[in-house]
Amino acid sequence: MYELRGVTKRYTRGKEVVDALAGVDLTIGSGDRLVIQGPTGGGKSTLLQMLGGLDRPTSGSVELDGTDMARLSEAKLTRVRSENIGFVFQSFNLIPTLTAQENVETALVPLGVKTKERRERAAAALESVGLAERLGHLPAELSGGQQQRVAIARALVKQPKVLLADEPTGNLDESMRDEIMDVLEAMWKEYGLTFIMVTHDSSIAKKAPRLATIRKGRITVKENAGA
Ligand SMILES: Nc1ncnc2c1ncn2[C@@H]1O[C@H](COP(=O)(O)OP(=O)(O)OP(=O)(O)O)[C@@H](O)[C@H]1O
Numbered sequence: 619m620y621e622l623r624g625v626t627k628r629y630t631r632g633k634e635v636v637d638a639l640a641g642v643d644l645t646i647g648s649g650d651r652l653v654i655q656g657p658t659g660g661g662k663s664t665l666l667q668m669l670g671g672l673d674r675p676t677s678g679s680v681e682l683d684g685t686d687m688a689r690l691s692e693a694k695l696t697r698v699r700s701e702n703i704g705f706v707f708q709s710f711n712l713i714p715t716l717t718a719q720e721n722v723e724t725a726l727v728p729l730g731v732k733t734k735e736r737r738e739r740a741a742a743a744l745e746s747v748g749l750a751e752r753l754g755h756l757p758a759e760l761s762g763g764q765q766q767r768v769a770i771a772r773a774l775v776k777q778p779k780v781l782l783a784d785e786p787t788g789n790l791d792e793s794m795r796d797e798i799m800d801v802l803e804a805m806w807k808e809y810g811l812t813f814i815m816v817t818h819d820s821s822i823a824k825k826a827p828r829l830a831t832i833r834k835g836r837i838t839v840k841e842n843a844g845a
C-alpha cells in the first residue's frame with residue numbers, strides 16, 4: 619500500500635532550518651494498523667501530512683499503491699486524496715455553521731456524488747458511528763466525543779482505503795477516549811482500512827500490533843506479536 623523511501627522534510631524560516639523528517643523509510647501493508655508515537659516536535663504530524671498528500675517531502679518518495687504522491691500534479695494529488703484518504707484530527711475541524719449531516723456530506727462533494735445519494739450515505743455513515751439521532755445538530759450542540767464521531771463519519775463516508783488520525787483522542791476526557799478508540803477500531807475492521815494513528819496514549823500504544831516511534835525526524839518500527 620505505502621512505500622516510503624528516504625523521505626525528508628525541511629522547513630526553512632529565515633535563518634532557522636528544521637529537519638522535521640530526516641530520512642524515513644517505511645512500508646505499510648493494505649489493511650495494516652500502525653500506531654505512531656514519539657516526543658513533541660519529533661515529526662509525527664509531518665509524517666502524517668506526507669502520507670495524506672497534504673504536503674510534499676523535500677526529498678524522497680511517498681508511493682501509494684505504486685503512485686509517487688511526491689511527484690503528482692496538485693490536481694491529481696487532490697483527486698487521490700479525496701478518493702482514498704480520510705483524516706481525523708485532534709481538533710475535530712468541523713464547519714460550525716453546518717449540521718452533522720451537512721459536515722459529513724462535504725466529503726462527497728469533490729467526488730461529484732449527487733445530492734440524494736450524498737444525503738443517504740452521510741446519514742448511513744453517521745448511523746454507523748452511533749449518531750443516527752443527531753443528524754440535524756450543529757457541532758456546538760454536540761459533546762466533544764460526538765463531534766469526533768461526526769469527524770470520523772466524514773472521513774469514512776467516501777469509503778477511503780486509508781484512515782489517518784492525528785491524536786484523535788487528544789481533546790477528549792478519559793471515558794470519551796475509550797469510546798472513540800472503540801469506534802475507530804470497529805471502523806478499521808468493518809471497512810478493511812489501512813489505519814495509521816498518532817497518539818500520546820501509552821495504553822493504546824501498548825496494544826498496537828505495530829508501533830512506530832519518531833524522534834528528531836527518524837523512525838523506528840517495532841512489531842508486537844502479542845498484541
Ligand atoms: N509549517 C512549519 N513550518 C516550520 N516548522 C514546522 C512546520 N511544521 C512543523 N514544523 C517543525 O517541524 C518539527 C516537527 O513537527 P511536527 O508537527 O511534525 O511534530 P509532532 O511530532 O507532530 O509534535 P506534537 O506531538 O507536538 O504534535 C517541529 O520542530 C516543528 O516546529
Ligand SMILES: [Mg+2]
Pocket residue numbers: 662663664784
Ligand atoms: Mg503533531
